[in-house]
Amino acid sequence: MNDTRALRARIVATALAMNAQGINRGKSGNVSARIDDGFLITPSALPYEETKPRDIVALDGTGNATGGRKPSSEWRFHRDIYAARADVAAIVHAHSPFATTLACLERPIPAFHYMVAVAGGGDIRCAPYATFGTQTLSDHAVAALDGRRACLLAHHGMIAVGASLGSALALAVEVETLAEMYWRSIVVGEPTLLSDDEMARVVARFESYGKP
Numbered sequence: 001m002n003d004t005r006a007l008r009a010r011i012v013a014t015a016l017a018m019n020a021q022g023i024n025r026g027k028s029g030n031v032s033a034r035i036d037d038g039f040l041i042t043p044s045a046l047p048y049e050e051t052k053p054r055d056i057v058a059l060d061g062t063g064n065a066t067g068g069r070k071p072s073s074e075w076r077f078h079r080d081i082y083a084a085r086a087d088v089a090a091i092v093h094a095h096s097p098f099a100t101t102l103a104c105l106e107r108p109i110p111a112f113h114y115m116v117a118v119a120g121g122g123d124i125r126c127a128p129y130a131t132f133g134t135q136t137l138s139d140h141a142v143a144a145l146d147g148r149r150a151c152l153l154a155h156h157g158m159i160a161v162g163a164s165l166g167s168a169l170a171l172a173v174e175v176e177t178l179a180e181m182y183w184r185s186i187v188v189g190e191p192t193l194l195s196d197d198e199m200a201r202v203v204a205r206f207e208s209y210g211k212p
């Protein structure tokens, strides 16, 4: 625990920041970070304001937890994203209002704005619905994240991943901002979309900056 204390504290800080920045309310989301032999994740059923670094739960690569607390019920998609994606070191999952509104309509976020490319491609997909905590939901999430750093989860919320807790949280905030702009656009009309060529150009430009 001692060698992960700083990372545990950063997970708590990221969970608190998620709510403070308005992308999550109450206890619904969760935050995790990769460690050598698995990952650390926020616990189940404990308000972030009351969560201490020692409450963060360690799971190994198969999902076995150690310590006194139960992991977030969504630990399966965290485990499977880390297994599928060597580029991911942190995951933020939120029920942010605008992204979740689109997810409830089963609407992905298309190339209506060039910043959609910040998630790694020409759109931000919406994974099909499955019951929370299930392997089926995890499978859908991993597929929707293929070649991407964010996705929506139908009738549920969103996931943002990154090489650090800071980059995953920043991407979650960006996805929520894009979801709000897209929602406003479709309330007024139907926005024209940027071409695949243009989105590929923007993705390449973001990648060449290292970080968008």
Ligand SMILES: [Zn+2]
Pocket (backbone or CB within 6 Å): 028, 029, 074, 093, 094, 095, 132, 156, 157
């Ligand atoms: Zn959730």
